[in-house]
Amino acid sequence: MDMSRRNSFISQSVLLLLCFTFKAYTSMASNTISPGQSLSGNQTITSPGGIFELGFFTPGNSQNHYIGIWYKKLQKTVVWVANRNQPVSDPSSSALHLFQNGNLTLLNQSKSAVWSTHDPSLPVFSNSTKAMLLDNGNFVITDAFNSSVIIWQSFDHPTDTWLPGGKLGYSKVTNEKLTLTPWRSPENPAPGIFSLEIEQNGTSFLLLYNGSIRYWTTGPWTGKIFTNVPEIELNHYITNVTYVSNEMGSYVSYDAVNPDVFIRYVLDISGQFKAYKWGKDFPQGNSIWLRPSEHCEVYGFCGASSICNQQQVHLCDCLEGFQPKSPNDWELADHTDGCVRKVPLQCSAGNGGNDTFVVVPDVRFPNNSKTLAAENINECKSACLRNCSCTAFAYDNECLVWTGGLFNVKQLTLDEKVGKVLHLRIAASEAIEVKKESKTLWIVIGVLGGLLAVLLIIAVIAKNECSGEGFEVVEGSLVMFRYRVLRSATKNFSLKLGEGGFGSVFKGTLQNSTPIAVKRLNCPKQADKQFLTEVRTIGKVQHINLVRLRGFCAETSKRFLVYDYMPNGSLESVLFQKSPIVLDWKARYNIAAGTARGLAYLHEECRECIIHCDIKPENILLDAEYAPKIADFGLAKLMSRDFSRIITTMQGTRGYIAPEWISGEAITPKADAFSYGMLLFELISGRRNRDLLGDGLQNYFPTRVANVVTKEEDVITLLDCRLEGNADKEELMRACKAACWCIQDDEKDRPSMGQVVQLLEGVIELGIPPIPQFLDRFSKSLDEAIDYHDYISSASDSRHGYSSNITISGA
Ligand SMILES: *[C@@H]1O[C@H](CO)[C@@H](O)[C@H](O)[C@H]1NC(C)=O
Ligand SMILES: *[C@@H]1O[C@H](CO)[C@@H](O)[C@H](O)[C@H]1NC(C)=O
Ligand SMILES: *[C@@H]1O[C@H](CO)[C@@H](O)[C@H](O)[C@H]1NC(C)=O
Ligand SMILES: *[C@@H]1O[C@H](CO)[C@@H](O)[C@H](O)[C@H]1NC(C)=O
Ligand SMILES: *[C@@H]1O[C@H](CO)[C@@H](O)[C@H](O)[C@H]1NC(C)=O
Ligand SMILES: *[C@@H]1O[C@H](CO)[C@@H](O)[C@H](O)[C@H]1NC(C)=O
Ligand SMILES: *[C@@H]1O[C@H](CO)[C@@H](O)[C@H](O)[C@H]1NC(C)=O
Ligand SMILES: *[C@@H]1O[C@H](CO)[C@@H](O)[C@H](O)[C@H]1NC(C)=O
Ligand SMILES: *[C@@H]1O[C@H](CO)[C@@H](O)[C@H](O)[C@H]1NC(C)=O
Ligand SMILES: *[C@@H]1O[C@H](CO)[C@@H](O)[C@H](O)[C@H]1NC(C)=O
Ligand SMILES: *[C@@H]1O[C@H](CO)[C@@H](O)[C@H](O)[C@H]1NC(C)=O
Numbered sequence: 160m161d162m163s164r165r166n167s168f169i170s171q172s173v174l175l176l177l178c179f180t181f182k183a184y185t186s187m188a189s190n191t192i193s194p195g196q197s198l199s200g201n202q203t204i205t206s207p208g209g210i211f212e213l214g215f216f217t218p219g220n221s222q223n224h225y226i227g228i229w230y231k232k233l234q235k236t237v238v239w240v241a242n243r244n245q246p247v248s249d250p251s252s253s254a255l256h257l258f259q260n261g262n263l264t265l266l267n268q269s270k271s272a273v274w275s276t277h278d279p280s281l282p283v284f285s286n287s288t289k290a291m292l293l294d295n296g297n298f299v300i301t302d303a304f305n306s307s308v309i310i311w312q313s314f315d316h317p318t319d320t321w322l323p324g325g326k327l328g329y330s331k332v333t334n335e336k337l338t339l340t341p342w343r344s345p346e347n348p349a350p351g352i353f354s355l356e357i358e359q360n361g362t363s364f365l366l367l368y369n370g371s372i373r374y375w376t377t378g379p380w381t382g383k384i385f386t387n388v389p390e391i392e393l394n395h396y397i398t399n400v401t402y403v404s405n406e407m408g409s410y411v412s413y414d415a416v417n418p419d420v421f422i423r424y425v426l427d428i429s430g431q432f433k434a435y436k437w438g439k440d441f442p443q444g445n446s447i448w449l450r451p452s453e454h455c456e457v458y459g460f461c462g463a464s465s466i467c468n469q470q471q472v473h474l475c476d477c478l479e480g481f482q483p484k485s486p487n488d489w490e491l492a493d494h495t496d497g498c499v500r501k502v503p504l505q506c507s508a509g510n511g512g513n514d515t516f517v518v519v520p521d522v523r524f525p526n527n528s529k530t531l532a533a534e535n536i537n538e539c540k541s542a543c544l545r546n547c548s549c550t551a552f553a554y555d556n557e558c559l560v561w562t563g564g565l566f567n568v569k570q571l572t573l574d575e576k577v578g579k580v581l582h583l584r585i586a587a588s589e590a591i592e593v594k595k596e597s598k599t600l601w602i603v604i605g606v607l608g609g610l611l612a613v614l615l616i617i618a619v620i621a622k623n624e625c626s627g628e629g630f631e632v633v634e635g636s637l638v639m640f641r642y643r644v645l646r647s648a649t650k651n652f653s654l655k656l657g658e659g660g661f662g663s664v665f666k667g668t669l670q671n672s673t674p675i676a677v678k679r680l681n682c683p684k685q686a687d688k689q690f691l692t693e694v695r696t697i698g699k700v701q702h703i704n705l706v707r708l709r710g711f712c713a714e715t716s717k718r719f720l721v722y723d724y725m726p727n728g729s730l731e732s733v734l735f736q737k738s739p740i741v742l743d744w745k746a747r748y749n750i751a752a753g754t755a756r757g758l759a760y761l762h763e764e765c766r767e768c769i770i771h772c773d774i775k776p777e778n779i780l781l782d783a784e785y786a787p788k789i790a791d792f793g794l795a796k797l798m799s800r801d802f803s804r805i806i807t808t809m810q811g812t813r814g815y816i817a818p819e820w821i822s823g824e825a826i827t828p829k830a831d832a833f834s835y836g837m838l839l840f841e842l843i844s845g846r847r848n849r850d851l852l853g854d855g856l857q858n859y860f861p862t863r864v865a866n867v868v869t870k871e872e873d874v875i876t877l878l879d880c881r882l883e884g885n886a887d888k889e890e891l892m893r894a895c896k897a898a899c900w901c902i903q904d905d906e907k908d909r910p911s912m913g914q915v916v917q918l919l920e921g922v923i924e925l926g927i928p929p930i931p932q933f934l935d936r937f938s939k940s941l942d943e944a945i946d947y948h949d950y951i952s953s954a955s956d957s958r959h960g961y962s963s964n965i966t967i968s969g970a
Contacts (some may be wrong), residue, residue: 462497
């Protein structure tokens, strides 16, 4: 792998995630700059509540200095930049000066103005002014005696961030749009090529490439929501979005409803519009929303003559025969300059000169093709060769040709492939290079591969036959166990904890007397996929609410997974079986919140989004303190970080499967939210949802809860009767609401697991959930309901969730 790929991999993953790192300076301990005063060097001003700070900063490794505003407690996050295009090189001899007339000017070393708030053509309003940083992040210049007379404010000049209280749209006063533009790169706050702005004379907001090409729109405002962003309504209690259209202009604004949660919308370097939140309880902050959800849907994300691959960590590659135009920017994940030819075309009019074509298979074509009349692929090819501005062609019953840079070529995935082939024009000499390179590469790979295989075989033999140690550490913290060790630890697999579709689970004790649970996979051949999935997924993640995989064993045909032993078994055994213990409400609520946290971690905080795909009480294990640990990742799906969807064969367990999955649609993490909702009902009732079908459909528990919640009746009537009404009513109400929101028909209406956590923690409120339609359908047809909730395999023999995988495949 060459360096530039490596570097771009590193820069993308590190820089994009860390946002903007910078050095900030110390405080001037005030929130005001008075006329005649200036700010320079490491002086800053802070908003009265200590939330925002303003001063000079330096992004990343840049040598440039900018005046900016950032969250004082969330360092590294700049929300506004004054001199985006005019950096200064020495802050200690530069000054942000407020003149008597209210003109705030940034002077560089040679005392020349490089940036100022007042256009010479505009009148000056006052000669007694002050500049203040407010707690909402707005930097205002006002009349010194009447601070409601605003002369200038940073909210009228947004950069890449839209803060609560800020406006986006169109001002009839200045005849200007309030738009967002991203930074060029993490080290350069100058405006990038993308923008978010309001549609001319409309209510939609558009994401544009180079001010003209539209690649996403919110859709028009309906009075309540933007048609393409219906979740605004669901998120009402987090961000209260309002749209105003009056004589002042047309704009949107929003409030952060909870003062302890800080929300910001950012037009990211990638051209995506994202919402982030952070607060006391989640100090690192995380992304809660983004559009378009895939980088490759951003027009020109990879620039000209490159290919976008959503499946790779480094998303952009130059097309064959091309190289990045600006290698430095490319490494900083700014791909918008695109790629240029390594060798220019040698086109001489009339014949194709020394040009030839290379095949680029399985791609989405750029959309600016022209159709030529051609009978077959050869005619199409010659037609392209004849015209020196033709850069590519494709023949698929018709002849398509392209001229100029190729934008938005996207690598299709296995699911999307339609066998479309793009023929890319390159210089003949370049084509020879490409062939040579790939040949050498294959030889190198062949030799290395052979060597590796030999080494591997030697290693395996050494491990199995010669190693005196019982186990060794591989993959960071994972341990590779020897079969002999596991056999003696489990006393020859004598104490069985449970059994399921894939294998059995046994209790064991390591030599240092640590108890373990050992899962033996039944048919190793078929199980290999599950085995690898599980090692790969759970081996990489660590969270207090996920069961810890200690290691594995893969000797000859045997496959074992080794976990921490959970003394209290699975939630299924404690909740449904004739267990002497009745979990009290506190414990149940903790289990609900812990499980939600574990899922939120899998969905939102791992590097790759992990969908568990089989959330049910059998797969929630309980430790000595009855804290929940999510187990069994045999069906889990990895998804690239960008909230795309995945198409996958339906698996999982009936009664917990989301309706969109049953109908064969692609799934998102919201499929887990649905299963979680079903589980939450069972925590409340203490019985299987399906068990209560026998009492008549109107008594189907989720239906009952939905009815009680909608009619705002007493939720205590829903509680497991074994608890005799002993529950915190407020918590019970939250749990009921969360469960009903989680099982909404449309996944868009379901909250994210992060939101569920906040809901259960009481950080946010959700409104009254609508009654899901599928419940309505159930109450009309008994068959459908029974069918939906019928288990294929008996769940009763799986006492322990390490092994309780009961799968059905196909729809
Ligand atoms: C701020 O700058 C002054 C003068 O340049 C310097 O003496 C002081 O140490 C700096 N303070 C910090 C915290 O860097
Ligand atoms: C200060 O700014 C002026 C005007 O932009 C520029 O000509 C001059 O070179 C700058 N001086 C320094 C030291 O950067
Ligand atoms: C504000 O200051 C800048 C820089 O000194 C100057 O170019 C501009 O004319 C001033 N504007 C007004 C209205 O005074
Ligand atoms: C402000 O302007 C008023 C008239 O517009 C003038 O009388 C007053 O002296 C000025 N004050 C200062 C401090 O320049
Ligand atoms: C401050 O200015 C506002 C708006 O111009 C005006 O309504 C208000 O009366 C002023 N207040 C004082 C104390 O002058
Ligand atoms: C917007 O409206 C103005 C007048 O209200 C009109 O002159 C202009 O052509 C309209 N623009 C578009 C793009 O419709
Ligand atoms: C952006 O648009 C301008 C004209 O509006 C054009 O001159 C420029 O080449 C375009 N840039 C890119 C990268 O397409
Ligand atoms: C190509 O796609 C972009 C973004 O979706 C769109 O704005 C543009 O109009 C399309 N161009 C053509 C020729 O269809
Ligand atoms: C949202 O804002 C509107 C208007 O500002 C207000 O009437 C409403 O109460 C707000 N809703 C919430 C949940 O804060
Ligand atoms: C093609 O390339 C060869 C050598 O690379 C050169 O001799 C020949 O003149 C070229 N032909 C044309 C038409 O450019
Ligand atoms: C080559 O293609 C361009 C763009 O389609 C067209 O404008 C031009 O007339 C063509 N030239 C010839 C010689 O056909």
